[in-house]
């Protein structure tokens with residue numbers, strides 16, 4: 001609900017570098033554009049996590065895939081969200097630092113995926129994520145970094161690990177996607193979650 005925008009912005013402020021955090025106004029616009037796609041997690045009545053999403057048409061997505069501000073209408077979703085869009089785009093999951101590691105982030109994204117699967121007309125569930133640890137590995141190219149796994153076979157990058165360990169596929173790497181994301185070198189990594197549960 002719109003009143004949650006202040007608390008959602010505070011979670012974002014604690015989750016992202018300042019230049020990437022979504023403002024209170026940004027969250028208000030997102031909630032206005034697509035209320036059912038903006039999810040929060042609370043603990044004892046306090047909002048401690050948030051996960052956003054919008055629906056976009058394939059044509060819009062393909063036209064704006066190179067630029068975070070274009071594909072999200074500068075974080076607001078006002079001009080980018082389309083209630084008939086075929087792509088369910090996950091945008092930004094954050095959990096307050098003291099609540100991390102308790103599966104809130106996973107539950108938020110899982111709820112987004114379940115909701116996307118329940119909607120008529122959705123063909124793909126996608127998102128741009130950030131290779132947040134890239135700048136700490138200056139010796140590697142972005143492709144080497146995105147492929148880098150630890151001895152347990154998990155991605156070294158924490159955010160990629162978060163998504164891939166839950167079944168997301170990495171589709172492509174986009175330079176200059178978010179130039180002010182210094183930690184990620186400006187790169188965006190396009191990921192996709194399956195539209196259907198595995199049928200065995």
Ligand SMILES: CC(C)(COP(=O)(O)OP(=O)(O)OC[C@H]1O[C@@H](n2cnc3c(N)ncnc32)[C@H](O)[C@@H]1OP(=O)(O)O)[C@@H](O)C(=O)NCCC(=O)NCCS
Pocket residue numbers: 015016092093094095096099100101102103104105106107128129130132157158159161162163165166
């Ligand atoms: C990424 C983030 C949302 C994860 O939330 P969380 O509640 O701590 O994560 P969970 O407890 O649900 O963990 C789910 C899985 O991700 C893994 N994971 C979470 N954080 C991780 C990290 N820093 N490094 C490696 N793996 C991590 C967990 O080990 C767990 O794996 P498992 O399912 O195999 O057990 C949280 O760390 C955060 O807010 N980060 C800052 C903002 C950000 O970068 N958001 C992602 C942008 S798309």
